[in-house]
Amino acid sequence: MRTAHEAAGEAAAKAGVTIRELHEIGEFVQVYRLFDDIWHPDPGNPPVTVELMVGFAHAGGYVAGAFERGTLAGASVGFRADGTTLHSHVTGASIGRGIGLALKLHQRAWCLERGLTEISWTFDPLVRRNARFNLTKLGARPVEYLPNFYGVMGDAINEGDESDRLLALWRLTERPEEPPREPYTVGVSVQGGRPVIGRVDGAVVLVATPPDIESLRRADPGAGRAWRLALREVLGGLMVRGSQVAGFTENGEYVVIN
Template identity: 45%
Template sequence: MESTSLMQPPDLIIRELHTLDEFADMYVLFNRVWQPEPGEEPVVVAQLHALAHTENYVVGAYLGNAMVGASVAFFGAPIGEVLHSHVTATIVDGGVGFALKQHQRTWAVERGLSRITWTYDPLIRRNTYFNMVKLGARPEGYRVNFYGNVDDAVNQHDETDRLLMNWCLTGPKASAAALGVPILRTAPGDAQVAIAAVGDLPLVRPTDAATVLVDIPDDIAALRVRNPSAAREWRHAVRDVLGGLLADGATITGFDPMAGFIVQRHTTRS
């Protein structure tokens, strides 16, 4: 399956991969992005071959003959409903990541699937914006140290806390986002701040408000290099506050680029 659309770079081609050489190119691309230590690679060639052979989602994005992005996903439970997106990466800007996700969405819908799930680091601001605002996906759970400590250029041996994302493929948010309409939400006037950024550090403000705001760093990857102890404080603050709220039944209803996650409690604390 090859894909082009009005919303993607005009010279970009996205297609399913089938050969060992193509899988090797994908392996190189992923390792270029994550720069993992040996044994920490997100996928290896044999896994890619097995996934493609069993008709899972293994695709590359090309500008000319150069692979500039790739994505791997596999069928999940409930069977016939869910595709789980394991890893997606690009090495150029200009809408390649968005085009890959829209290709993945079309591929899943053509196979009768209704949802795509994936995990991502809630401390990464640009990915939060991409997932919630540009795609219209919503978080549905917090997972503590999901992959264990990972030593690569992105994670820097940090604990791998993840938000589990749920993307309803034919819902109004995903349909609007596919046309380039951002799913924007601004913090309501009665929302109270639960975590604010003060310099490099998180400031936790206990609150029983029905709607709370949980901010995240501007650039956690740079912070891990510049101030590793501050990055660790952010990890544990967001885990305790955002993870705690979700564990108590709260819902993340949106992301305000200026204020952070918008979280709605279903019952106020006494």
């Protein structure tokens, strides 16, 4: 079996990057600029400030960058939470090149080396590619639905939408079992690009997501809002009453066990 460090090294090599912890002001400024290029946030709403990165790194938190031939191509910032958990506050990288996976595996190795056995983070439940990456690629599991967690977010990705989030928990020494797929009921389906709310009374409930919520928000804000409210009602409602998200299908559906 590969060690955590070997897995992280292999992922970084495949992505063509070198990943290391960051400690200098100039490096934190590079991260700030990279995140600005990714999210294009309002001036008063950056994902993380340089000052916070300074504080997190000095206090034993996780601030790391992925470099491609000396140029920063991805970064991740986290702080220690309760017990043996690191909360990964923000991670950003070029999409589709494996840099995000390399950063996450580096973060995993960093945590295990320090006796931390869990990583938590939040993500938008409507962003299908992130849900698939988090649940399928990493094996993390959502443990809480957080309505409008950060308030209304003004940036190029969120487009002024309310910031409902799923709190994901990645148990670093475990691999979750694959969930059953049948029999199931359909809690949310897609019809004409919009959500249709169905039944949530089955042993297994499937909750669909839009193929590309970011483009949909720009093209049809009303449809984006409808998706937000549908997942808040169905997925959020199921989780509040104790149902567990156990996986994510190839068709872009959350698998929820009642």
